[in-house]
Amino acid sequence: MKIGIPKDGRFGDFGGKYIPETLAPAIEELEKNYLKIRNDKSFKRELGQLLIDYAGRPTPIYFAKNLTKTVGGAKIYLKREDLLHGGAHKINNTLGQALLAKRMGKKRIIAETGAGQHGVATAMACASLGLKAEIYMGHVDTIRQKQNVFRMELLGAKVHAVKSGSKTLKDAINEAMRDWITNVDSTYYLLGSAVGPHPYPLMVRDFQAVIGKEIKKQMKKIPNAVIACVGGGSNAIGTFYPLIDTKAKIIGIEAGGKGVKTKLHSAPLTAGKKGVLHGMMTYLMQDKDGQISETHSISAGLDYPGVGPEHAYLKDQKRVEYKAVTDDEVIDAFLILTRTEGIIPALESAHAIAHAIKISKKMKKTESIVVTLSGRGDKDIDIVKEYMTKNVKNKRKI
């Protein structure tokens, strides 16, 4: 299976550029510049060096022997994106795009953020490259991730709390797009996930593909299974893309919230319907009229009603399997990993861990699973604490 650069910006039926006309010239300019720079040696060299010296690449692949022993089954390996500067994979993309923005002569950068990880990574990249950053964040998220708000401010970024709609990630994207429409000439929109109009899904996938490329190099043989969590899907597509043409079983894990049979989840690939949002055609959580549904997840970073179009395509092509795990399973996995390995995962990444625990039991001991640990969980400890206080029945108490 070869995907490469999507023709007319589409992965099969998915993707495209459903955008207000005012953005058309900006999107065209972006596409032209990106396609040029994509194969530019000096750009690659500069970005490659920043990824090593500034971000801390390559990240290790770690054999989680205690977790493997506790679960009993296939060997579980962790791709340690949590060890990157800023504590998540987001920096791979923000350095790439900020460098591109700089080469395009744009001085003002805007971005959206959910959990705050992309906002922090944007603020860091902008500080280091001398660019001005303004971050849109849903009001609900500014409360549940307030530490990240202050981190962004410390890094010199201006944070706008978005109070429209559901006041979460999707509304932050709406507001960033409105800003871009208004300031289209001076501003670069640095999207944080593999979503949005073409060329964003392509660009974000390319910048995140470093994860999968390293996995391929670091594992002695191709793993039997590869797992990553999927919100918009940037760490997942970065993990999966270089492994698409191998024999590895590939699994993306969505946020099942209180269960995909309830309305309280964020699993459009598992329980959504095709539609158009944020410039792309993809699977969406929506009601009978096509209104976008409010979503729920314990992790702010996965709390999004859509998903990157390349994932929608990979689902339809049956190359990647998409599953959902519930908040309860996530907390359990969070605690197991923390206790057995001394690694506190982001709640987003704990979704992938939860599924790895489920399937490794059914696999042979000689087999292997690679889980992308997309971020560290320091930002989430208050949420976990609150959850455990409210859910006293949870088996794993402190």
Added chain:
Amino acid sequence: MSRIKEKFNQLRTKKESALISYIMAGYPSEKSTLAAVRGLIQGGTDIIELGFPFSDPIADGPTIQKASTESLNSGTKIDNFFSIVKKIRKESEIPLVLMTYTNILYNQTYQKFISRAKQAGIDGLILPDMAIEESKEYVKAAKKIGMDTIFLVSPNTEKDRLKQIIKSTSGFLYMVAVFGTTGVQTKIHKYTIDALKNTKNAAKGKIPVGVGFGISTEKDVQKYVSSGADAVIVGSANIKIIENTPANKVQTRIATFTKKLKSKTR
């Protein structure tokens, strides 16, 4: 001939430009929507643009965003919307244009949605997130059913693209006046007037050019009409009146405001 085309033909013989008035359906209620529509007709508007709310209106500024949210919260569904349209049709033959976002149509399939809209009495569609590149299936379905497809252009739309958009447009061409979202502006920019001239040239008299976004006063209307606009579109200003007026006075206040604006299109 479509109601929209007929209207522009009539206006041309009278040497008038069109006033197009936008309101959000179901904001704050179905009743006030009908009152506002009656006010608009009474005030002499030429075309009514009815918004159907979408949960994520990226091209809209705060006023219409708020109206969308409140309309949705008050329970506006597609079925209510079409029943409002049918009620208007019982009273008037005024051209009716629906403005909403692509997903609302795509959700039911373009074909099915456009058929329903046509049947209810809608004459044209405006989808601010429908880019020309993605519009093939939509335009095909609309053409078949006899629905006008009103595309938007922006002051930064390049010449070749403008030509391409004009080819797919029927009814009228909607020129966005500003870099920004819908809402009240205080100033008319030179770049807008220049863009209006370029757009008119590209349209070659084959399709009327309307200007919208940020138009709220008689002075604005006069300026755009004297600069060659075939139509001016007023939206957020109507929403603000509805927002600040008790329900029983909506019709008269909207009528008074509309009459003043309309007088500047002659």
